Amino acid sequence: MPQKGFSLAAICALTISALPLPSAAQRPPQAKGDPREAVALSPAQAEELLSGMRTYLETIQGIVAVMAENDVSRVPEIAARSGAKLLQDADPATGLKVPIGFSMISFDTHDKFDRLAEKARRGTSRAEVLNSLRDILGNCISCHATYRLAP
Ligand code: HEC
Structure with a gap:
């Protein structure tokens, strides 16, 4: 029955087009079933958070790069990029x-990034910088294991 086949297809098409689209700035719908606690932010707040995350990652890479060159003297300037000053321009409503x-x-x-910057400014060993990196990365992992952005 071609008539019936057509109307079923039409209903399917209508149903699909009526499904809500995921918000562009936040997590895709596969986050369903993710056991982590969802943090609901506005798209602008989510983008600001993720931009800060990318700064964190760049800072880690920068520190590893100067460690590879055995140059602790460049650590303070790099580590401070992810210190408390990164929060200065953040939307205060995000904190609430x-x-x-x-x-x-x-x-x-x-705080750990600021303390690493301070420690390296006073002069420290490569092993001490690695200890700090280990602790900082522990924080990255523990937050990522506990929280995610809401879809
Ligand atoms: C206080 C919690 C928290 C801490 C600490 C944290 N993150 Fe994140 N990060 C998040 C959340 C939430 C997301 C979004 C992940 C999601 O929804 O699945 C995220 C996402 C990211 C992303 C993806 C960015 C993008 O553009 O999509 C990167 C990269 C990242 N984090 C790096 C880091 C690094 C490196 C550290 C440690 C120096 C770190 N994060 C520490 C909460 C945190």
């Missing part, structure tokens, strides 16, 4: 929307 545990790991991570 995230869980307290999230804020605590976030502040502690910025």
Whole structure:
């Protein structure tokens, strides 16, 4: 029955087009079933958070790069890029929307970068810088294992 086949196809097409589209700035729908706690931010706040994350990653890469060249003297300037000053321009409303545990790991991570910068400014060993990196990366992993952005 071609008539019936056509109307079924039409209903399917209508149903598919009526499904909500995922928001461009946040997580795709495969996050369904993800056991991590979802943090709901506006698209602008989410973009600001993710941009800060990319700065974190660049900072880690920068520190590893100067460690490979055995040049601890360049660590302070690089580490400070992810210190508390990264929060200066952040939307203060974001802090009110995230869980307290999230804020605590976030502040502690910025603080660890500032303390690494300070330690390297006073002069420290490569092994000490690696110890700090290990602790900082522990924070990255623990926050990522606990929280995600809401779809
Ligand atoms: C306080 C919590 C928290 C900490 C600490 C944290 N992250 Fe993230 N990060 C997140 C969340 C939430 C996302 C979004 C992930 C998701 O929704 O699956 C994210 C995403 C990212 C992304 C993806 C960015 C993009 O453009 O999509 C990178 C890269 C990243 N983090 C790097 C890091 C690094 C490196 C560190 C440690 C120096 C770190 N993060 C520490 C919470 C955190």
